[in-house]
Amino acid sequence: MSSPPSPSPARWFKALRRTRLGEPCLKTYPQECVDLLQRARVAFQAGRTIKEGFRLAQLEAVVRMLEEHECDFVDALGRDLHKPRFETVVSELILVKNEALHAINNLKKWMQPLHVERNLSTTLDECLVVSEPLGVALIMGTWCSPVPTCLVPMVGAIAAGNCAIISPSECTAHTAELLHRLMPFYLDNECFHVILAGTNDLPQVVELHFDHVFFTGNREEGIRIAQSAAHTLTPVTLILGGKNPCYVDQNCDISTTAQRIAWARFHNAGQSLVAPDYILCHKDVKARLVQALKCCLMQFYGSDPRESRSFGRMVNLEIFNRTRDILWRSGKVAVGGQVIEAEKYIAPTILTEVAESDPIMQQDIFGPVLPLLPVNNVDEAIAFINKQEKSLCVYAYSNNSTVISRVMSETSSGSFCSNDSVVQSLMVALPFSGVGASGMGSYHGRYSFDTFSHRKSCLLRGTRFECVTYLRYPPYEDRNLSLMTWASTLSQRSQGWCQIL
Numbered sequence: 001m002s003s004p005p006s007p008s009p010a011r012w013f014k015a016l017r018r019t020r021l022g023e024p025c026l027k028t029y030p031q032e033c034v035d036l037l038q039r040a041r042v043a044f045q046a047g048r049t050i051k052e053g054f055r056l057a058q059l060e061a062v063v064r065m066l067e068e069h070e071c072d073f074v075d076a077l078g079r080d081l082h083k084p085r086f087e088t089v090v091s092e093l094i095l096v097k098n099e100a101l102h103a104i105n106n107l108k109k110w111m112q113p114l115h116v117e118r119n120l121s122t123t124l125d126e127c128l129v130v131s132e133p134l135g136v137a138l139i140m141g142t143w144c145s146p147v148p149t150c151l152v153p154m155v156g157a158i159a160a161g162n163c164a165i166i167s168p169s170e171c172t173a174h175t176a177e178l179l180h181r182l183m184p185f186y187l188d189n190e191c192f193h194v195i196l197a198g199t200n201d202l203p204q205v206v207e208l209h210f211d212h213v214f215f216t217g218n219r220e221e222g223i224r225i226a227q228s229a230a231h232t233l234t235p236v237t238l239i240l241g242g243k244n245p246c247y248v249d250q251n252c253d254i255s256t257t258a259q260r261i262a263w264a265r266f267h268n269a270g271q272s273l274v275a276p277d278y279i280l281c282h283k284d285v286k287a288r289l290v291q292a293l294k295c296c297l298m299q300f301y302g303s304d305p306r307e308s309r310s311f312g313r314m315v316n317l318e319i320f321n322r323t324r325d326i327l328w329r330s331g332k333v334a335v336g337g338q339v340i341e342a343e344k345y346i347a348p349t350i351l352t353e354v355a356e357s358d359p360i361m362q363q364d365i366f367g368p369v370l371p372l373l374p375v376n377n378v379d380e381a382i383a384f385i386n387k388q389e390k391s392l393c394v395y396a397y398s399n400n401s402t403v404i405s406r407v408m409s410e411t412s413s414g415s416f417c418s419n420d421s422v423v424q425s426l427m428v429a430l431p432f433s434g435v436g437a438s439g440m441g442s443y444h445g446r447y448s449f450d451t452f453s454h455r456k457s458c459l460l461r462g463t464r465f466e467c468v469t470y471l472r473y474p475p476y477e478d479r480n481l482s483l484m485t486w487a488s489t490l491s492q493r494s495q496g497w498c499q500i501l
Contacts, residue, residue, distance in 0.1 A: 028195035030204065033165075036193045037208050040136045040163035043190035049133060049161045052111060054188075058158045059107075061186040062100045062151065066093050072178055073147060080146070080172040082313035087268060092147040095426055099152050102428040102445055103159040110159065110449045113458070126460040131453040133161035134235075135211030140202060140225070142217040143171035143315050144271045144366065149216040150179060153237075154192075156448020162212075163191040167205065169217075170198050171315050203228040210234055212452060216273070217241075218364065219437060237441030237451055239273070240434050241364040242391040246276035246421065247381040247407055249398035250284045257397045257419075258292035261370070262300065264421035266348045269312035270368035271319070274393050274415075274425045277365050278354075280381040283374040290350060290372065294335045297348050305347050306340070314344040314367060323367030327351070330360035331371055356384075378403050385411045390436035395421045414438050 028036075048054065066073070073093060077083040083092075103110075114129040137157045141150035150166050157164040166183070168176035180194040197205055199221060206213055206228040215225045216239040229236045248257055265275050281289055301308040314320035323346055324339050336349035346367055354361065354371040361371065375381045378398075385394065385407075392414045396407040404418045414434040417424040425432050433442030443451050471480040 028197055030201075033195055033197070033205055033208060036165060036195065037136060037210070039190050040165060040193065043188070044133070044135055044163045048188070049158075049163060049191055052107060055107060055158055055161060056104060058187055058192070059100045059104050059155065062155060062158070063097050063104075065182055065186040066097055069178075069182055072182075073175070076174040076178045077146070077172070079174040080143075081268060081271065081315055082311075083268060084310050084312065086310070087312070091267070091426075092145060095148045096151040096155065099155045099428055099444065099448070103155050103449070106446065107159055110446060124462070124464070126458075128458040128460065130456045130458050131160065131449070132456055134452055134454055136163045136165065137212040137214060137452055138165050138167065138206060138210040139214045140167045140216065141169055142273070143169035144268065144273055146172040146175040147179075149239075153214045153216075153443055153448060153451075156443055157212075157214075157452045158192075159449045160452035162452050164193075165210070166192070166194045167197050167202065168194065170196070171319075206234070207231055212237070214441075214443075214451070215239070222439065237443065238434060238439040239432070239441075239443075240392065240437070240439040241273050241366075242277075242393075242434070242438040243361070243364065243388055244274065244277040244391045244393040244395065244413075245381075245385045245388070246279045246395040247375075247378065247385075247397065248279055248281045248285065248289055249378065249396070249400060249403050250282040251400045251403070252285075252397045252419075253399065254285060254288050254292050258289060258296050260420050261395075261397075262293055262296040262348075265370045266297070266300070266311070266368050267422070269314060269346070270323075270348075270370075271312070271315060271366050272422070274422050276370070276393075276395055276421050277391075278361065279370065279372045280375045280384055281372050283376060286352075286372065286374050290334050290352060293350050293370070297335060297350075301348060305336075306338070306343070306345055311348070311368075314346060317341070317344060319366055320344045320346065322363075323365070323369060326359040326363055326365070327367070327369050330354055330358035334372075336368075378406060382407060382410050390414075390434075390438055392434050392438040393417065393421075393425070412436070 070093060074085045074088045077088045077092065111131065116127045116129060118127060139150060139153045146168055150168050154164050154166060166179065168179050170176060176196055180196055183192060183194050203224045206225055209232040212235050213225065213229045214237045215222055219240045222238045222240045226236050226238060246261060261276055301311050305311045314323065320341065327349060331351035331354035334350045334352045336347035338347040339345065348368045351369060351371040354373050360369065375384065390412050394407065394411050394413040394416050396404055396418050398404055408416050412435060415424045415432060424430060428445035430444060431442035431447040432444045434440060441451055471484055
């Protein structure tokens with residue numbers, strides 16, 4: 001397999017110099033976006049991405065990039081989010097490598113046409129569903145998880161045979177610049193590009209008319225992206241935020257429940273699309289749960305989380321100020337509550353006495369704050385969840401399988417997990433998606449391949465047996481109609497559906 005062409009020495013030196021001097025990312029201007037899209041489209045139309053060998057080479061290159069530059073990614077995410085090395089490796093790099101390796105191991109099977117069931121009228125025909133690439137995809141990541149929200153969808157785009165343009169979030173500037181610098185050394189320089197565009201520029205980029213748009217981010221930005229894509233009838237996948245509820249039943253292991261919720265909520269300093277947003281706690285175990293969460297925070301981060309090497313910071317002052325403001329205007333602080341603006345630091349915080357009308361229950365939380373609301377039973381929890389917009393995730397903790405089954409079946413969300421949190425969004429074998437207000441479309445594993453593919457219906461038919469198919473031609477005769485009706489009746493009886501010859 002041939003390696004992708006390397007950039008010129010001048011371009012390499014320019015990128016290296018920018019990185020070493022710590023200068024801000026260079027912005028990709030509109031005309032450059034147009035040029036990159038045109039280059040990718042020419043490469044796609046030339047059939048550069050079609051062959052299995054090319055796709056495998058690009059997927060292997062993604063894995064090499066992450067392995068050979070692990071320290072660079074740890075450094076970049078440390079600068080952007082004060083993210084611990086452990087979190088970067090486990091929740092950013094390994095997640096992408098798992099996706100790429102899964103695609104490598106299954107690509108041949110995914111690319112094969114799917115043969116569908118024949119019926120009376122297609123006995124001698126061949127019916128296929130062929131997965132063909134869409135073309136050039138635009139993939140926009142978010143700052144919460146800047147590496148996987150860019151590269152996991154890109155793995156699917158590569159596997160499906162597309163070209164792709166990646167737009168990392170400007171909020172995580174060091175990570176965006178690193179992707180911008182590294183990708184030309186590993187991936188095909190005509191098919192795959194990174195642009196550095198501001199959030200306000202993205203709707204204009206979308207209007208350049210891509211073949212698919214994949215966006216991860218908040219709801220307001222997602223609406224603007226979808227509106228821009230609609231102007232050119234471009235299909236979109238939206239993975240949006242939302243208020244992810246977590247029900248804690250009176251019949252559960254409080255210690256384990258507290259550990260798993262605390263890890264999920266305070267991982268990456270609470271900056272996550274999939275973390276539990278609030279707890280609906282059975283009133284009989286509320287006090288025990290608050291105490292268990294307090295013990296977990298002490299165990300995880302020590303008596304002063306500010307000094308812990310395992311706890312991150314807010315990505316920027318805008319997110320810090322927004323989180324601090326809703327924290328101060330909601331409920332009562334049971335644990336934490338300290339803030340330091342100069343460090344963009346908010347301590348892991350548990351809120352009690354929270355009202356449904358409080359600001360923290362009206363906005364998505366992208367920070368280390370966890371409100372608790374007491375409920376009397378599972379019926380009240382389900383009713384509360386169903387009053388809200390459909391969320392990206394719903395979580396339920398209980399040792400009672402009936403309770404778990406009820407929360408799963410009587411609420412609607414992009415995903416559901418019982419007795420744990422977040423992990424369902426990391427598994428390559430499960431589709432991850434939003435529904436309603438939390439988004440549309442899905443990805444991970446085979447579902448990413450399907451998202452970036454068009455499943456084309458193909459009927460391969462010969463010209464024999466015109467003595468039968470002539471029945472459909474004018475002039476229409478009652479005798480012909482009777483014969484066709486009879487044939488359809490046979491299909492209904494044998495296969496459960498009607499098929500006209």
